[in-house]
Amino acid sequence: MRNALDGLTVIDFTQIGAGPTCTMLLADMGARVIKVESPAGDIGRTLGPGWVGEDAALFHGFNRNKLGMALDFKKPEGLAIARRLIATADIVVESMRPGVMQRAGLAHSQVAAQHPSLIYCSISAYGQQGPYSQRAGVDGVLQADSGLMSLIGTPDGEPCKVQAPIVDVTTGYLACIGILAKLQQRSRDGRGGHLDVSLLNSALALQQSSITSYFADGEPPVPSGSAAPYSAPNQAFETKDGWLMVAAYSVERWAALCEVLDLRHLEKDPRFATSPLRVANRDAMTRELTVAFMRRTADDWIAPLQAVDILCAKVTGYTDIAAHPQVAANAMLPAVEVPGFGKLRMPGFPINSASVNATGMNPAPQCGQHTQSILRELGCDDEEIASLAKAGAVFSPQEEATVALADAS
Known part of the structure; x- marks a missing residue:
């Protein structure tokens, strides 16, 4: 090149x-x-x-x-x-x-x-x-x-x-x-x-996805912090020592997340049965998941989440990027x-x-x-x-x- x-x-x-x-x-x-x-x-x-x-x-x-x-x-x-x-x-x-x-x-x-x-x-x-x-x-x-x-x-x-x-x-x-x-x-x-x-x-x-979505349903987007407006859970969660970005919105990954967090009852909760429903009920979902995530540090969660193919990463700063092994x-x-x-x-x-x-x-x-x-x-x-x-x-x-x-x- x-x-x-x-x-x-x-x-x-x-x-x-x-x-x-x-x-x-x-x-x-x-x-x-x-x-x-x-x-x-x-x-x-x-x-x-x-x-x-x-x-x-x-x-x-x-x-x-x-x-x-x-x-x-x-x-x-x-x-x-x-x-x-x-x-x-x-x-x-x-x-x-x-x-x-x-x-x-x-x-x-x-x-x-x-x-x-x-x-x-x-x-x-x-x-x-x-x-x-x-x-x-x-x-x-x-x-x-x-x-x-x-x-x-x-x-x-x-x-x-x-x-x-x-x-x-x-x-x-x-x-x-x-x-x-x-x-x-x-x-x-x-x-x-x-x-x-x-x-x-x-x-x-x-803004390819956001603008197309607006013209599809006429609903202007609302700022949602780290959360993706089109899927859930797909956002940063607070842990014992920092924040962890988690994307587990597919059927399989949602079930696996509930298992890892010992929140199996959420998988059966009708409010959270699909990703669109979890988007609609994001605040309630976030409260439930945050209680679980706060029990451990961000690093402690990464291995068990990755073991069941849940996409995740710590919210890192530039000090972390400077020593990031994959960046190197x-x-x-x-x-x-x-x-x-x-x-x-x-x-x-x-x-x-x-x-x-x-x-x-x-x-x-x-x-x-x-x-x-x-x-x-x-x-x-x-x-x-x-x-x-x-x-x-x-x-x-x-x-x-x-x-x-x-x-x-």
Whole structure:
């Protein structure tokens, strides 16, 4: 997998979460990804706490294996470089508000005639067309506006969100899937095309079961904590020392659970005869089962439950994940060596993870780290690079260091 996209060049005009997730996946699979930031840097560099040197850990989690270029394409000189970059690309991914790339002259409709094989992916909050297309949005806003937030939490609690940026990450994965499909199509007809990927559509796709159920019976979902709205028992139960997630909603597993918990009378209780009835009478069922689960620790319950094929797991925290034996076997938390910081562990590539992540990862780039080398690849000589830097069209840390030395002398 690490070499699957060797030979492909991706120009990455994205920031924060969704777009960088997409381009990081492409980089993980071997594409050469040039991350283009403004000289001020990706906003994601500022979103702490959780710091790796001066940059937020969040930025490192979304931008490994990329080259970094700092470019201001609002300046004419920078815009000319952006066009030269696009001319080298197989794939462009951008996450500007709809209209920004158009005004710059860099939209798909403006570059496709010259580059008919280019695959161009636009990622936005609401999509490229429609009444909300000009609205900005981030993960939490789209969790709210898509209905996703209405599913999360407890009936009487305040609105909650998934604390991991699930809509951003899902959008990045869907954009990557779209690009891979376009690459397959291009292999047949030689033509690229435009992809319109939005956080709204991704958030709706995450709710496949809930939204379909709503249109089936017209009943809006009610937040139910850890409990699945469509089956029971399928939720976390409190034990003597913590919480245990248990899924035992099939006929066989419900009977086995009643046996293990020494609650055989519940199997015959008409309130709990089927999974839909247990959903309808969830509160009563939960009270009965919790009394039993509270007699032992979560670890004490796992072996007897697994012995009769009941699906279960402790509700673990990140301290547990760091030492999780299966996570280690899957090599899903590789350590990336970050200059000036040391080893930083992060979730790796999730497909064939043990072999892919074992090959090593490159850290996220400094802002503009590879600006000069990329400009030289575009044919710029030292004089032109100096002129671009003087105009404020490009930035690299090397130039900043040179200026600092000059000032010191």
